[in-house]
Amino acid sequence: MAAEPTAHELLRKHRPTLDQALEAIRTRAYWSPHPEHPKAYGEDGSLDAAAGKAAFDALLGNRLDLADQPGVDDWVGGEVSPYGIELGVTYPHPDIDVLLPAMRAGQRAWRDAGPELRAVVCLEILKRISDRTHQFAHAVMHTSGQAFMMAFQAGGPHAQDRALEAVAYAYAEQVRTPEQAEWTKPQGKRDPLVLTKRFTAVPRGIGLVIGCNTFPTWNGFPGLFASLATGNAVLVKPHPRAVLPLALTVRIARDVLAEAGFDPNLVALAAERPGEGIAKTLALRPEIRIIDYTGSTAFGDWLETNAHQAQVYTEKAGVNTVIVHSTDDYQGMLSNLAFSLSLYSGQMCTTPQNLLIPRDGIATDQGHKSFDEVTADLARAVDGLLGDDARANALLGAIVNPDVKARLEAAAGLGEVALASREVTHPDFPDAVVRTPVIVKLDGAKPDDEAAYMSECFGPVSFAVAVDSAADAVELLRRTVREKGAMTVGAYTTDAATEQAVEEACLEEAAQLSLNLTGGVYVNQTAAFSDFHGSGGNPAANAALTDSAFVANRFRMVEVRREA
Amino acid sequence: MAAEPTAHELLRKHRPTLDQALEAIRTRAYWSPHPEHPKAYGEDGSLDAAAGKAAFDALLGNRLDLADQPGVDDWVGGEVSPYGIELGVTYPHPDIDVLLPAMRAGQRAWRDAGPELRAVVCLEILKRISDRTHQFAHAVMHTSGQAFMMAFQAGGPHAQDRALEAVAYAYAEQVRTPEQAEWTKPQGKRDPLVLTKRFTAVPRGIGLVIGCNTFPTWNGFPGLFASLATGNAVLVKPHPRAVLPLALTVRIARDVLAEAGFDPNLVALAAERPGEGIAKTLALRPEIRIIDYTGSTAFGDWLETNAHQAQVYTEKAGVNTVIVHSTDDYQGMLSNLAFSLSLYSGQMCTTPQNLLIPRDGIATDQGHKSFDEVTADLARAVDGLLGDDARANALLGAIVNPDVKARLEAAAGLGEVALASREVTHPDFPDAVVRTPVIVKLDGAKPDDEAAYMSECFGPVSFAVAVDSAADAVELLRRTVREKGAMTVGAYTTDAATEQAVEEACLEEAAQLSLNLTGGVYVNQTAAFSDFHGSGGNPAANAALTDSAFVANRFRMVEVRREA
Structure with a gap:
């Protein structure tokens, strides 16, 4: 298979980072592979400040093409920056009856790739995103209204950390069960019973990520990467006011998947027309088996109450x-x-x-x-x-x-x-x-x-x-x-x-x-690999970022057993 | 605290078994600490065949008293063995407005006991159940209609294995996050940011176990022990035709909890009057935060659709x-x-x-x-x-x-x-x-x-x-x-x-x-620690016995952080 050399290369390149992430979620000590300083970028293929700004400017007023995402029936978009500029970017609008079936076509190969290869493909996606942190910073700034430095850090390295954390948890969870086991049960004087068992992590189907306006990447990445790393396809439905950062993410993911020999349609974008409310339609589709949502309590509660075919992870509102x-x-x-x-x-x-x-x-x-x-x-x-x-x-x-x-x-x-x-x-x-x-x-x-x-x-x-x-x-x-x-x-x-x-x-x-925080750490900030964001145990959110409950039900373990 | 010496003793006695169980779920090789042969019982405090039969017979026609379970407003029971004999056992019927609040009283101490002590208390409960395997065998036989040998094995050691498996998963899940972490984030030339973080596994509340007619212990134990080991109180609502095995279980659990210095009301029984349908009432109570159910698809679907305040784990019907x-x-x-x-x-x-x-x-x-x-x-x-x-x-x-x-x-x-x-x-x-x-x-x-x-x-x-x-x-x-x-x-x-x-x-x-099974293993049998029972990924069940998804959402991890 053509992906073999690439797989080997990806493992060599990213396995050490995965191991460090696995260690970090065990100790919960400080760790991050993604630099917070804007000046840290510009080498090893990453865009520096000027190149990142130019890359962002080049997007404005243009179609953001997702190569061959299937079922494009329109081009939509109307983002206006909280800083006042019209982005003028348009995105493919999906015919979901075409797109959803197409997203399933590549699932078998993605499943068969196994947890480790999926993890390092996810890390390669993150590497490409990290390289474009300066570009993402502008995209996050001009959709969320965050100041540049915050958009850079929270929308860049911190979001990437949360994504990597989700990949690490997903990987750890899938490999807790061995791929194969020999089971030998003594039978007294008779021959023992001997079975060979093979265990495969299988995806649930398509994960739907419903993004928010204020933290499109920070809140969008964990669900996206947790679902993808556990073998699911992922459809990203951004907030209509914050499409650009997630559309860039989808484009990069599709590129990496294709280069690694997988179907790029494992990750797709669902941009919508003004007032279309496509999330509600998508959330009830039988193909959608996982939903990650950040936003209002009303819609979060609606999802929890109505999307019975899916595992629903919500972060809603609270009173802090x-x-x-x-x-x-x-x-x-x-x-x-x-x-x-x-x-x-x-x-x-x-x-x-x-x-x-x-x-x-x-x-x-x-x-x-x-x-x-x-x-x-x-x-x-x-x-x-x-x-x-x-x-x-x-x-x-x-x-x-x-x-x-x-x-x-x-x-x-x-x-x-x-x-x-x-x-x-x-x-x-x-x-x-x-x-x-x-x-x-x-x-x-x-x-x-x-x-x-x-x-x-x-x-x-x-x-x-x-x-x-x-x-x-x-x-x-x-x-x-x-x-x-x-x-x-x-x-x-x-x-x-x-x-x-x-x-x-x-x-x-x-x-x-x-x-008693009096120094440089603030109650409203949490660090990936160490702090839990939300608890999943009070009405503000039904899940925490990130624990194993956030990943363990995104896949199922299927056993095939036979006599040895 | 009075429980200290007991805690030490329980750890010494059961920690090795817990470690073996943890190893078994990692390798999924054959393992069981619970003998399958009836003749293996009778020493080290366990009841032999005659004593087990006598202990069962002594129950018939009597009240099964649960010491001081609060809120008893009636005595109910009408089990008739599929073998034709009337059991004549009556059980306390709960005033749930008294019982449910009483079940919460001991939760703080149970939470503070921590995952390891909770695990070994659960193992002590299992040891006492194991000692009474012969008694349970008759109780299971005369409620489920299973033949004696099957009631003995499936209702005894195999059910106990599934319980221990759930305890092992629950323990492993809770200790994945350390109790404490030092977090030191470099700040260039300035002093690093340093936080001390403490992580506590907290229960969701009260778990409700809704038992079934055919496998009261085998299907009832996993949810019971998974919820209890993760710090929750557990209310057991047996099938009206199969109360006895779970009532015995509750009695033993209450005894062990009390002896170990905990509130016995952490485990309680909800027997019901004929046609009362108490499960439906209980399932919607705000105190009930976890539900484990085995039974018909209709009621399982109802629980999944209506019990929004709870995590719902169902095993329903399928077509094999x-x-x-x-x-x-x-x-x-x-x-x-x-x-x-x-x-x-x-x-x-x-x-x-x-x-x-x-x-x-x-x-x-x-x-x-x-x-x-x-x-x-x-x-x-x-x-x-x-x-x-x-x-x-x-x-x-x-x-x-x-x-x-x-x-x-x-x-x-x-x-x-x-x-x-x-x-x-x-x-x-x-x-x-x-x-x-x-x-x-x-x-x-x-x-x-x-x-x-x-x-x-x-x-x-x-x-x-x-x-x-x-x-x-x-x-x-x-x-x-x-x-x-x-x-x-x-x-x-x-x-x-x-x-x-x-x-x-x-x-x-x-x-x-x-x-291609042609020997002594059958498609309808699964072994704890190795085989998954159900997948949780098709309509027959929304959970598998046992994986980490079955335990990870029964507790939440709460973090308290402060400047070091």
Whole structure:
């Protein structure tokens, strides 16, 4: 078979990286093969900053051709960057009755390739993506509205890390069962019973990845690579406002698959017409056996309730809480929180929303601080962080869509404003909507306020919620996670009993907890190979990135046994 | 804490067995710590045959008390053995509004015990069950109708093996993530970022095990032990006709938990009044987060569709096929098939139903055999196997319930009878309904016959289905698995191309295949630690016994991170 020499080469090239990834998910120590620094790119075939920018510019206003993806019945696309420019890129629109059957044609060879070859083919796809990190950075920036540096890191190396992590878990899971076993059962004085058994990891069918607007690669890659590495074909349905990064991904995947001797239709793109709602149609097709979704709770719940033919992995919305009880590093706490609230204008599923602060104030290394002092100091910290427009732009990015802007504007009416949002002008993109976060004071004891703080207000909106006590805060945390879900929980406390109570609430409600962060790690950031993103155990998400539950049901193990 | 010395002792006693089980699921070679021979019991605290029988007899006509299981509002029970005797055992009926909250009280300590201690507590429960294997054998026999030897082996050591296998998978899965990690991320010339991370496996809540009539322990244990070993409480809802084996199990589990210092209410029984349908009520309770079910497709589908708050693992019904294409051991094939059709009167979810035989006959080591010759020879083989009543009783057991008897009686009207069922008298139990299997000839090309062979006819009914060719057989196999599901597939062929086609069909439709079995292993038997029972990839079951997908989502991993 023609792929043999390539297979050998891919194994030689990527097996060491796979082994390092396997070791990293065992130890959960820090590791990444994907550099975070823009200047690290430009050698060994990777695009440097200028080449990446040029490669991005070359896409604008053109068709993004996916070579011979079957069943193209139209060209669609209408992405407008949150920074104001029209991308003008069009993508093939699929006739799914042609595309889905075509995607199954290559599945047998992909299955027969086995877990190891599939893994290194996935790593080759990731290598090509990594080489184009600068190009992806612009594509992510101009679809998500992330500032360039964040688009570069979160959309590039961090997303690639999450993809590699998924490949490692998928590989490990498939090789837990040996390919073959001899089974010899003693029968006393008679001859033993002897069977030869062969075990094959078989795919479920076609995986559907439904991408999101804010993190098209970071949230899209894990499902894509987990399904592909376990032998499935993968159909990628990007968010209509963030097609480009995933279309580039699909193009690279198709190229690598074809070069390695596999059918490029194992990965395909489903771009859609405005308002078409193709995800709903695809999600119920019998060929679709796995769905990975990031987005609204409403559609996530709909998928979980209706797509019975598929394994459904969702990341939906939650209400993230930080308990501010006490600290021995008041300035560190304020700086850390200010950064968390500001990063990407709070448009992360992990951004804190509710800051629960005792109404009698908190103990700090700078003495007792009243509720109003804490909120005022936090407002000042955010102001200080974002006082300089250049720095503000570099941190905030742009508001991703008009819904977020509308929520931000409405938030000021929900209570007393501790920090007002302000407009920031972007020097390069005058049409970009850039806004600093708003902080609104609410009272945890007031039923009217509860409607606000118990709903997700996605965007740069936080609520400083006055609570009666540490116990009251923990109880509200617990109720929030149970009823609304949470991707993250944070807490600041110097009190051992409070710390233990918060930990216990997080263990019981299955929420990921960051304690007393005052330095350069933020509650809204998780690192692949070490941190779990979401828990899969509260309403915010039914899966975690990444554990073996995320991969183990994407394939099945089929046994063929015969007498030896 | 009082449990400390016990914990140490349990670890010393059971850790070696756990390690052997972990090794067995890695190699999938033959292994079992549970003896199959009745005479192996009677030492080291286990009950011998006489003591086991006496212990069973002592249960009859009495209340089976579960010490202090909370919320008992009634005593219920009406089991009648398929062998004709009324068991007269009554069980506590739960007020679930009292019982369910009580089951949560001990969850924190059980969670904090950690994966290893939980595993060895589970192994101690299994040791106590193993010691009572003779007692369980009678309990299984007189609820399922299995013959004594089968009730002993399948209901005893084989069920215990499946339980241990589930514990091993659960343990392995939980310890894949370390308890703690140091994460140090370099920051160029600045100080590195350093975090300490603690990872805790947390349970989902309460697991509900819905038992079946035919294999109360074999099918009930995996879910019970998988949920318990991953930190959940477990509520066992047995089939109303097969309460006793699982009630004994619950009693032993409660005793061991209490002795080890845990809350006995971590395992509880939900017996029901006739026609109460308590499973449906329980399945939708918010406290129930995991459901393990074995039984009809209708209720399994209902659970999958409606119990959204729970992880649902189902084993439902399927239509098992054996392709009889050619053989170089005609007598071996006939003997093997005759045994498979006869064992437990075909009342196994793994028993072959449709024997697909080319209408032009098959090639054998004894020359060409026509379709009619094959069916006649198979009928003779079954007759020979069951000709002696003592042997027939030892193999067939009793018909488990009137529905099976009715189906058997109706089957003779579906086509030409190749082998008629006959009544067998049981020397010890004159009221037992014992029947030999019926084999009915059908034509795969006749639409009228399709209604019969494309439906599950659970019980001692097989169809010899005439097909046009090997290719026709494979196509029908494929369609049957896809539309109806299959727990097992068998095939006899000496033709490499046919063998490959059958294998490919099984890989594509995710069915477990046994090839050319002519000796002492049968298509309807699977061995723990080596064979997968079901695949979880076709409509017969959404899970396999046992793989990591069966355990990985019964717990979640919660991370607490802080600056080092």
